[in-house]
Amino acid sequence: MWTRESRNGLNRFLQRRSNLALCFFLLSAVTLAVSIGGAWLMIAISSFVPTENHFLFPPAFAASTILLLLGSVTLQTASYHVRCERQRLFRRRMLQSLFVGIAFVIFQTQGLWCLLPQKAAAQRIGLRDGAFAFALMHGIHFIVALLFVAFVLLQALADRYDHEYSWGVTFCAWFWHALGIVWLVIVAGFVLAAVAPV
Numbered sequence: 001m002w003t004r005e006s007r008n009g010l011n012r013f014l015q016r017r018s019n020l021a022l023c024f025f026l027l028s029a030v031t032l033a034v035s036i037g038g039a040w041l042m043i044a045i046s047s048f049v050p051t052e053n054h055f056l057f058p059p060a061f062a063a064s065t066i067l068l069l070l071g072s073v074t075l076q077t078a079s080y081h082v083r084c085e086r087q088r089l090f091r092r093r094m095l096q097s098l099f100v101g102i103a104f105v106i107f108q109t110q111g112l113w114c115l116l117p118q119k120a121a122a123q124r125i126g127l128r129d130g131a132f133a134f135a136l137m138h139g140i141h142f143i144v145a146l147l148f149v150a151f152v153l154l155q156a157l158a159d160r161y162d163h164e165y166s167w168g169v170t171f172c173a174w175f176w177h178a179l180g181i182v183w184l185v186i187v188a189g190f191v192l193a194a195v196a197p198v
Contacts, residue, residue, distance in 0.1 A: 014158035027150045035102050035146070039109035048114045055118055055193050060111035064104050065187055068180045071100040075149070075173040082156075082166045090161070090169075094153040097176075101146040108139050134186050138179065145179055148172050 014020050048058060078093035115132060152172045155161060161169055 011157065011159050014154060020154060020158060023154050024151055027154060028147050031098065031102060031146060031150055032143075035105040035109070038102070038106035039113075042106055042110040043113050046110060046114070056114075057190055057193075058111040058114035060107045060114060061187055061190060064107040064111055065183065067100050067104040067107060068176075068183055071097050071104065072173075072177050072180050074100060075169075075176050079166065079169045079173045082161045082169050083163050085163050087156075087159070087162075091153070091156050094149065094156050094169075097149050098146070098153055101142075101149055105139070105142065105146060108142065112136060112139060135190075138183055138186055142179055145172075145175050148175060 014023060042060070046060075048056075048060075074093045074097040078090050078097060081087075081090035081093060112135060115135065149172060152161075152168055155168060
């Protein structure tokens with residue numbers, strides 16, 4: 001359990017920009033490694049079997065959509081808590097957002113992997129390469145959002161945010177919300193393709 005002294009020690013450590021940069025690099029590397037490893041594991045144990053004549057909606061996209069919405073809630077509440085000077089709850093919500101983001105990347109990658117063998121079936125019903133490209137671009141942008149959350153979390157641990165200065169937290173939440181809206185449009189296209197008659 002963290003004591004006040006250990007948290008103050010971390011705070012002082014992160015106050016130096018060089019230490020903050022080092023911690024950001026390490027946290028980013030661990031976050032990406034866990035995301036890639038988790039995605040690889042999900043792909044390896046996946047039982048998703050596409051058919052050649054019908055486009056199937058990857059179940060991983062349903063899970064990733066729920067995780068994206070959950071992340072929006074945790075980031076929005078983090079933004080609220082920092083403005084109310086509830087620092088402990090703010091840091092906890094930021095950490096939860098990071099874990100939700102990692103889980104999203106894992107499920108999103110597995111869902112994208114399930115799309116690859118379905119390209120021919122998707123094109124027969126009118127789902128062009130652009131839909132696949134948008135889904136892939138969304139995933140790449142989300143990696144940026146995940147690293148943004150990691151950076152804001154470290155800044156939070158360094159006590160850089162309070163009721164007077166919380167713009168970084170607010171912008172991070174807005175960026176996540178914007179990606180959530182884009183994803184809902186993309187996933188709606190895949191749902192329509194899955195229910196479309198052949």
